[in-house]
Amino acid sequence: MFNKAQLSNKLTVLAGVTAIAVGTATSAQAASFIDFEDPSALGLGDNQxxxxxxxxxxxxxxxxxxxxGLADEGIAPALEAKGKGGTDGFVNGGExxxxxxxxxxxxEANGVTYADRLGDYFLRTGGLGGNGGNLLITYTEGTSAASGELWDIDGNKNWWSKGRDRTEQWAVQALGADNNILETMLSPLGDRSTGGLDGKPWMWSFDRDSNDIQAIRFVFTGDSKAKNVGLAFDNFSSHSVEGQDVPEPASALGLLVLGMLGGGSVLAKRKAQ
Ligand SMILES: [Ca+2]
Ligand SMILES: [Ca+2]
Ligand SMILES: [Ca+2]
Ligand SMILES: [Ca+2]
Known part of the structure; x- marks a missing residue:
């Protein structure tokens, strides 16, 4: 049997191990960037x-x-291949x-075209002719930050209702543990005068102080018949905002060790003088 002090020591050690395990998982997740260009590795193909x-x-x-705030039974978003064929995700009106x-x-500075950015695959909801609804990303551990892109937020002539333009817009909602909306980011309104974001991405992001984001949901807030609205999603940075790199604990530790070595060599030089 342990006495109280021994038990407390053991619990402290256990807590330390747990903390290390969580830290490692977080560092692995921090690097996640999903461009959907790996379908065969996941056993996926077009429309699956x-x-x-x-x-x-x-x-x-x-x-x-x-x-x-929970994924609905029996329905899911699908992988979508670039180009026309079968069920598609969006119409490029310009092309x-x-x-x-x-x-x-x-x-342009790095020579990356829109075609490069989209790649060969993205994620869609219902596809043309059938709005799949509100995309939901659910986290197992939560996150403080994320970013990604919605493609093809259109604005064009509302052909079924004279005098009103069709507009597309999405509300991107960061959800907390109780399905409460922590933060909302509204996309630009796709309007007819500019043609909206036909064939182009719009980047959304969240960057909060704590890991309180449990899910991210995309709700249509524009003006269009549901059957004409689909969502195209790509380039998801799951645990950080793309371009704002988070140093991993391992590399931070490496820097610390290098710093100590550096300090040591300065000391050694001083001693030698
Ligand atoms: Ca892609
Ligand atoms: Ca639901
Ligand atoms: Ca397609
Ligand atoms: Ca379009």
Whole structure:
């Protein structure tokens, strides 16, 4: 039997081990960037359901049309291949074809075109002719930050209702543990005068002080018939905002050791003088 002090020591050691395990999991997840360009590695192909294929990275995909913060049974978003064929994700009005990025550069300084940025695959909800509804990303451990892209937020002539333009807009909601909305980011309104973001991405992001984001949900807030609205999603940074790199504990430790070595060599030099 342990006395109280021994038991307290053992518990402290256990707590330390738990903390290390959590820290390691977080560092693995911090690096997650999902561009959906790895379908065969996940056993996926065009139009197949994407649900828990990324569970090891700390999140799953679903749809939440009853707005209870939980993935609805029996429906799911799907992987979508670039180009026209079968069910597609969006119409590029400028290029007059489906699932193709706009011409031009996403990042001209680095020679990255919109086509490069979209790649060969992205995630969609219902696809053309059937709105799948509200995309939901559910975290197993929660996160403080994330970013990603919605593609093709359109604005064009509302052909079924004269005098009103069709507009697309999405509310990106960070959800807390009780399905409460912690933060909302509204996309630009796709309007007819600019053509919206036809074949182009819009990046959303959250960057909070604590790991209180349990899910991220995408709700349509524009003006369009549901059957004409689909969501195209790509380039998901699951635990940080893309471009804002979080140093991993291992590399931070490495820097600390280097710092100590550096300090040691300064001392050694001083002693030698
Ligand atoms: Ca992609
Ligand atoms: Ca639900
Ligand atoms: Ca397609
Ligand atoms: Ca379009």
């Amino acid at each position: 359901s994407v649900t828990d294929q990324y569970l090891d990275l700390g999140f799953t995909f679903g749809l939440d049309n009853d707005l209870d 007059k074809t489906n699932d193709v990025a706009a011409a031009g550069y996403f990042d």
